[in-house]
Amino acid sequence: MNLYKKVEYLLYNYKNLKAEIKNIELEIESIANDYNSSLAISYEEKSAPTNKISSSVENKVVSKEEKIKYLQDIKRNKEIQVQKIDNALESLAERDKKVIELRYFEKISNKKLAERLDLTEQRVSEIKSIIVNNLIKLIFV
Incomplete structure (x- = not known):
């Protein structure tokens, strides 16, 4: 995809990008809340000793931390x-x-x-093209 098309894609999806950021924030919050409930103390009786180094709770915590980090990276890029x-x-x-x-x-x-700006369609296309080409220089430095 050439830079002109990339800028147009970013502009067309600008509002979606902002919504995605908000949704990622909500997802991180949801995972963090679920994370806190995973840390509840269990009073179960152990049936037999095990040589397993990490517990399922530890694995869950690590997995959730990794997911939160991943989502934070995606959010930051957006x-x-x-x-x-x-x-x-x-x-x-x-x-x-x-x-x-x-x-x-x-x-x-x-x-x-064109009607709104009292211009011809051709002039609107020319102006749009000039603007997008200027934005290329600013967005992709």
Whole structure:
């Protein structure tokens, strides 16, 4: 996928990225809450001694810690993508920012965008292309 298409993909999925970050936070919280309940003390009577080095509770704790770490890494990568987009959009002129918001975030067609901005569809496509090419330089440094 070329950089132009990558930027368009990021812009089209910007709102989804933000929602994914929130959902990952909820998943981490859920795992952490479940993690705390796993640490409950068991008063069962041991039936026989074992040479097993780690207990099932220890294995569960390690597994949950690994899952939380994995989710935190994914979340951080998504946060970085969102921040790069935010930083790039801050550098745009108001009109250019409006074009991006309407076209990619609100998914308005070029035709409707042209009507809103009182431009031709061809001019909207040209402007969009220029903006996306500028964003490439800012997002993929």
